[in-house]
Amino acid sequence: MITGSLADTAAELVCVSRGRTVEILRSGLTIFTPEGTVEMIPGDRYSLIDSEGGPVDESMFNSCDVAIIAGKADSTSALSSIAEDILSDGGFVVSIQNGIGNAGIIASRVGWERVVGGTTTHSAWRDSDGGVHWTGRGSFSIGSMDGSDPSPIESEFVSLLYESGLNPVWSSDINKEIWSKLMVNVAINPVCAIAGIRNGGLLEIPELWSQSLEAMREAESVARASGVDLGAMDIEDYLKKVVTATADNRVSMLQDLMAGRRTEIDVICGAVISKGEELGIQTPRNEILLALVKGIEMSQNHD
Numbered sequence: 001m002i003t004g005s006l007a008d009t010a011a012e013l014v015c016v017s018r019g020r021t022v023e024i025l026r027s028g029l030t031i032f033t034p035e036g037t038v039e040m041i042p043g044d045r046y047s048l049i050d051s052e053g054g055p056v057d058e059s060m061f062n063s064c065d066v067a068i069i070a071g072k073a074d075s076t077s078a079l080s081s082i083a084e085d086i087l088s089d090g091g092f093v094v095s096i097q098n099g100i101g102n103a104g105i106i107a108s109r110v111g112w113e114r115v116v117g118g119t120t121t122h123s124a125w126r127d128s129d130g131g132v133h134w135t136g137r138g139s140f141s142i143g144s145m146d147g148s149d150p151s152p153i154e155s156e157f158v159s160l161l162y163e164s165g166l167n168p169v170w171s172s173d174i175n176k177e178i179w180s181k182l183m184v185n186v187a188i189n190p191v192c193a194i195a196g197i198r199n200g201g202l203l204e205i206p207e208l209w210s211q212s213l214e215a216m217r218e219a220e221s222v223a224r225a226s227g228v229d230l231g232a233m234d235i236e237d238y239l240k241k242v243v244t245a246t247a248d249n250r251v252s253m254l255q256d257l258m259a260g261r262r263t264e265i266d267v268i269c270g271a272v273i274s275k276g277e278e279l280g281i282q283t284p285r286n287e288i289l290l291a292l293v294k295g296i297e298m299s300q301n302h303d
Contacts, residue, residue, distance in 0.1 A: 001124045001134050002068060004031040004041050005164040013046035014064055016082055018075075022050045024130035032133045049086075051078055056085045065091045066157050068118075069106065073267040076102050080109040087114070090153055094118045094142055098185055098252075099267025100178060100275075103145060116154065117174035118142040119181040121242075122166065123249040135249045139167040143174030176230065179223040183235075184242050185268045187216035190289040193253035193263065194296065200247030203240070211285065213239060218283040219272045225279045253293070260300050265293040 003015055007029075015025055025048055029041040049056060067083035069076065076097065083093050083106070093110055095102045096118040107115045121138025140161050144150070150158065150170055161168035171177050188199055191212045195201065202209050216235055224230060256263045269286040276283040 001031065001122060001132055002070065002166065003046065004029055004039055004132065004134075005166050006160070007041045007045050008165070009160055009163050011160055014049060014060065014086065015046045016049045016051050016079065018050060018052045021130070022048060022053075030129075030131040032131060034134055034137050049082060051075070051082060056082055060086050062086070062088050064088060065153060067091065067093045069093060069095045069097060069102070071097065073097055073099050073102060073264050074262070076105045080106045084109045092116050092154065094157075096120050096140070097267075098181070098264050099271050100182055101267065101271065112145065115145055116142050117145050117171075117178055119174075119177045120166075121181075121245075123246045125250050125252070125255060136246050137165075137167065138245070139169050141169045141171045141174065141177045143171035143177070145174065147172050147174075173229065176228055179219075179226075179228045180230070180233075180238075182268065182271065183216050183219040183223065184239065186219045186272055186286055186289070187212040187239050188243065188246075189251045189253040189268055190265060190293050191215070192251045193257050194289070194292050196254065198247065199243050199249045199251065202243050203247075211289075214285045215269070215289060218276070218281075218286050222272050222276045222279060222281050222283065225281055226275060257293075257296055257300070262297060263293055265290050265297075269293075 003013060006013055017025055026043050028043045031039045031041065033039060049060065064086045065088050067087055069079050069083065071079050087110065092114045093106050094116045095106055103115050103117055118141060120140045122134065123136040123138065124132055124134045126132050158168045158170055188202065191202065191208055192199060195208055202212050213236055216239055220230065220235055253263045253265065269290040272286045273283050273290065
C-alpha cells in the first residue's frame with residue numbers, strides 16, 4: 001500500500017522483503033484501492049533487497065534518505081541493520097510497526113537522533129496471490145521522539161507523503177499516537193483473531209465487544225501510568241469509530257493464524273502486560289487474550 005502510493009511520485013524506491021513476497025514484488029505489485037480501482041505497479045518501479053539473501057550489495061549503501069520499517073516486530077533487528085547500511089548520512093528511519101519498543105531496537109543501530117516515530121490508520125490485507133487490498137484510507141502520523149519540530153528533510157518527507165495521498169500528519173506527541181494505536185490493537189486484533197471475524201463483527205456480538213473494551217481499558221490505564229497524555233479520551237467512542245471505519249478489515253493477527261504463522265501477540269498484549277507489571281498494574285484481560293492466541297499458535301504447530 002505504501003509502496004504503491006509512493007510509486008505515483010518521483011521518489012526513488014527500494015523495497016526490502018523476504019520469502020515469497022520477494023518473488024511477488026519482482027513481477028510487480030497489484031493494489032485494490034478503497035474506491036474499487038485496481039492499480040498495477042511494475043516491478044521495475046523499485047529496487048529490491050532480499051532481507052534473507054545475505055549482505056546488502058555495496059551499490060545500495062548510503063542510497064536512501066528515509067527508511068520506513070513496517071515489518072513484524074521479530075524482524076526489527078534485521079531490518080534496522082539493513083536501514084543502517086542503506087541510509088544516507090542525513091537520513092532517518094520511521095517505524096510504523098505494531099507494539100512499543102521498536103524505536104529502541106532501531107536506535108541501537110542508527111542512533112536516537114535518526115529515529116522518527118510513526119503510526120498509520122490505513123487498513124489493508126494481502127490475498128493468497130499477493131494482491132494488496134487497501135480497505136480503508138486513514139492517516140500517516142509521524143513525529144520526533146523528543147517532540148521537536150521537523151527538520152528540513154523530515155518536512156520534505158511529509159510533503160512526499162502528502163503528494164502520494166497517504167494523508168500525513170506531523171505529531172508533536174508521537175508517543176501518544178503510538179500508545180493510542182497499541183490500545184486499539186489490544187482491543188481488536190486478538191479478539192477478532194480468536195473469534196475468526198472481521199473487525200465489524202465486534203459491534204454485532206456484545207460479548208466480544210465487552211472483551212475488546214476491557215482489554216483497551218487496561219491498556220489505557222498502563223499508558224496513563226506511563227506518563228502518556230491521552231487527555232479526556234472517551235475509550236468506547238474511540239474504539240467504536242475505529243471498528244466502524246475498518247469494519248471489513250481482517251486484522252493481521254487473524255491472517256497470521258489462518259496462514260499458520262506466528263502472530264505479534266507478544267508486542268501487543270504482551271507489551272501491555274510487561275509494562276503493567278513494571279508499574280504494578282494488573283492486566284488480566286490482556287493476559288487471557290495472550291494465552292488464548294498462544295494456545296492457538298501451539299495447536300497449529302502440533303497439527
